[in-house]
Amino acid sequence: TAGITQAPTSQILAAGRSMTLRCTQDMRHNAMYWYRQDLGLGLRLIHYSNTAGTTGKGEVPDGYSVSRANTDDFPLTLASAVPSQTSVYFCASSPGTSGRVSNEQFFGPGTRLTVL
Amino acid sequence: GQNIDQPTEMTATEGAIVQINCTYQTSGFNGLFWYQQHAGEAPTFLSYNVLDGLEEKGRFSSFLSRSKGYSYLLLKELQMKDSASYLCAGMDSNYQLIWGAGTKLIIKP
Numbered sequence: 001t002a003g004i005t006q007a008p009t010s011q012i013l014a015a016g017r018s019m020t021l022r023c024t025q026d027m028r029h030n031a032m033y034w035y036r037q038d039l040g041l042g043l044r045l046i047h048y049s050n051t052a053g054t055t056g057k058g059e060v061p062d063g064y065s066v067s068r069a070n071t072d073d074f075p076l077t078l079a080s081a082v083p084s085q086t087s088v089y090f091c092a093s094s095p096g097t098s099g100r101v102s103n104e105q106f107f108g109p110g111t112r113l114t115v116l
Numbered sequence: 117g118q119n120i121d122q123p124t125e126m127t128a129t130e131g132a133i134v135q136i137n138c139t140y141q142t143s144g145f146n147g148l149f150w151y152q153q154h155a156g157e158a159p160t161f162l163s164y165n166v167l168d169g170l171e172e173k174g175r176f177s178s179f180l181s182r183s184k185g186y187s188y189l190l191l192k193e194l195q196m197k198d199s200a201s202y203l204c205a206g207m208d209s210n211y212q213l214i215w216g217a218g219t220k221l222i223i224k225p
Contacts, residue, residue: 035215042120042203042215043159058212090158097211100164104149105213107158 002026006091006108013081013115021076021111023091031094032074033105034058034066036087043090049074050097081115088112118142120216122204127222128194136189136202136219144209148187150178151203153218159203162189191221199223 004025013019025032030051035043045058049068063085065077074093078085089112092105119141128134140148147166151159165171165180165187177190189202201218208214 040217042217043205043213044215045212048212098146100147100166103211104161104164107160109158 004091004093004106004108006089006111008111009109010112011114013078013113015082015115016080019078019081019113021078021089021091021113023074023076023108024072025074025091025093025106025108026072027093027095027106028071029093029095029106030071031097031103032068033092033094034064034074034076035090035092036060036085037090037110038087046076046089081113083115086113086115118206118208118214120204120206120214122202122216122219124217125220125222127224128191130194130196130223130225132194133190133192134194134221136191136204136221138187138189138204138216140185140187140204140206140214140216142206142208142214145182146207146209146211148178148180149205149207149213150187150189151205152200153203154200162202194223196223196225 007022033048034046047066049055052071091108094103094105122138150162153159163178170179175192203218204216205213
């Protein structure tokens with residue numbers, strides 16, 4: 001089982017360019033999440049989706065957009081990249097959203113993005 | 117506001133025991149998670165506590181005190197492969213995880 005995959009693994013992007021980070025899961029999980037992880041800071045939630053067809057804003061949504069057309073895919077788009085978006089981006093999924101041990105989040109391998 | 121505090125770095129010796137503490141403030145509370153993250157890799161789930169007390173899972177145990185807003189992760193019989201960052205995360209009333217910055221654990225032979 002692949003679990004949750006992300007592409008690309010890493011990318012260098014010129015400021016002002018757009019880019020879509022891809023995330024796919026094959027676990028039929030309802031909820032999906034995008035985080036960014038920066039040195040010295042905890043994981044910060046960018047956007048989330050509790051179920052296909054719905055999305056919500058997290059702690060740091062500005063400059064990012066998402067869509068959830070189906071259960072498996074949850075792409076993250078940077079419309080016009082800026083250097084402060086240089087980070088490691090993790091996609092995660094969970095079976096549901098309530099506070100239960102069975103709703104642990106499973107993480108993809110991450111995308112390392114550098115914006116110059 | 118919401119906040120998770122944990123030490124930045126800890127050092128321990130192979131074969132010993134180490135306790136990583138975490139204090140949390142969340143808007144509502146739906147449980148406390150611990151994750152392990154090796155350098156350059158994704159976080160992986162270790163434990164979940166929603167009731168007070170100790171949850172044991174092999175060499176790892178996690179404790180929660182809701183009245184004190186406090187949790188710890190206890191690692192026994194440390195192995196070199198336990199060198200990693202340990203992330204504490206509290207789940208708020210919206211079932212979103214609030215993450216600490218992580219504790220980097222260095223294991224020395």
